[in-house]
Amino acid sequence: MVEQSSAGTALAVRDLTKVFDARGTRVTALDAVSLTVPRGEIHGIVGRSGAGKSTLIRCLTGLESPTSGEVVVAGEDITALRGAELRAARRRFGVVYQHANLLDSRTAADNIALPLEVAGWDKADRDARVTELLDLVGLTDRAGNHPGQLSGGQQQRVGIARALAARPEILLCDEPTSALDAATTGSILALLRELRDRLGITVVIITHEPSVVREICDAVTLLGDGAVVEQGRLSEVIADPTTRLHRELIPLVEPATDGLVRLQVALGHPDSTVGSIDGIIALLRHEGIEADVAAATVETIAGRRVGRLLVELADATTTDRARDLLEQARLHPEVAA
Amino acid sequence: MRFDGDPTWLDNPVITQGLPTALWETLAMTAGSALITAVLGVVVGVLLHNSSPGGVNPQPALHRVLGAVVNVGRSLPFLILMIAIIPITRFIAGTTVGWRAMIVPLTVGAVPFFARLVETSLREVSSGKVEAATMMGATRWDVTRKVLLPEALPGIVAGLTTTVIALIGYSAMAGAVGGGGLGATAMSYGYNRFQTDVMIAAVVLLVVVVQLVQVVGDRVARAVDHR
Ligand SMILES: Nc1ncnc2c1ncn2[C@@H]1O[C@H](COP(=O)(O)OP(=O)(O)OP(=O)(O)O)[C@@H](O)[C@H]1O
């Protein structure tokens, strides 16, 4: 759990449950989901398709009313609100979509102004705020362009500026980079991180891309079949080789099977006595076990060097001994197929 | 009846004096009914769309009733509709002849047609855009005015062009039954009195008007389309 004193909590979700009842077939899209996001943190929500990620976002903003549970923003449970109160509560959120959902009938500047018009700002204030936001997302020179004249990355920047326009406390991003290429994804993630650093805004980001979590999240929740499977600070879950997030966030390209015995080990766990690839190979060779590295992924995530490694044994009869050695070093070995 | 010595083409007073007046009447009755249809059609189209199950304000009962009324309006052939609503025309226009009176049946015939086209254009606006505005705290009125109508505008303009062209056709029919305009002239001189030159001239004028409307409509649709 991500715990923090309630004064610093931007968003608290408690036992949120959503059951869809469509003509007799009941689908539990959210099953007692709880999460707490401290102010100024970037919280990632990951999970397979159908895990309930979009339903969670829709319940957070009252677009879907949850079957039970609470969504507390700034000390107020917004699931109970209706009408004008609900509309006011929604302005605490800015939402960024996968396909920016900009209006083709409006220029970039006018798209950014839309939430301000809806919130009743007068023209002079709107213009000043739009100028400021265009500068913030680096699109001052494209103010008069319509979405069709902008690249996907530029459209997403307009989408982010629009989400920020009415000064929300929380930015909800539903797959914000899934439609973008790698380089553009990088620049959008950098922008989100910069916004958090400069504005202190809280970000909840839904994604199926491990790289997004690795690059910008402080904490992460893994959803599976509507329920929280794993949850915690990124630096902690990533270092724990027993978690599913560890495996998903540090993917290992495994070579095709060819009869050789391979052991998979995890690097970077705080209890491990060996912390490097060289150290692992040396440990085995020291005991007379001939071993080589078949594949490895090593990254520095949340300030910690973590990785996964596939060690190839020259002699299959040394398997058990090698596994015991690696186990003693708390490297969590597993025989790979 | 026509005799060999009768003047034709530009010597024929029906062409030099009658046709310009008829053209003006056709344009006037088309423009008048198109204007009213544009306003009413958008209103009915928005009601149809917003009250639908996936709309911003689902109202199943209203949607069904409105849909049924529109379908009845659309399924009646114009000629029959025009005759059927003669009492209404008399009530509104005070008369049932002349181009002014014809604006009533033309409008009644065109509104259901255009309303459906408006509804279709509104339905094509992606739900993501509506959702984005809703998440901003927009009211249903905000969504309609700032998202649905502007985003659907190119389709609505194209629909209005089609409607105006249909109205020109209806107006010719209306003219044949006493409404004036090019239809009346073509009928009473071109057909009843065998003045082929009048018939040809009336047809050419109608074709030119339809072409002009289409060209202007396409231009406007393109100008408001920023996709
Ligand atoms: N309106 C609805 N009616 C019935 N079932 C629904 C509805 N919306 C979502 N569901 C179901 O709830 C579950 C979660 O859906 P959701 O869209 O939240 O998944 P997701 O995690 O966002 O998936 P993806 O990664 O594909 O976007 C799915 O089983 C889905 O079929």
Ligand SMILES: [Mg+2]
């Ligand atoms: Mg989804």
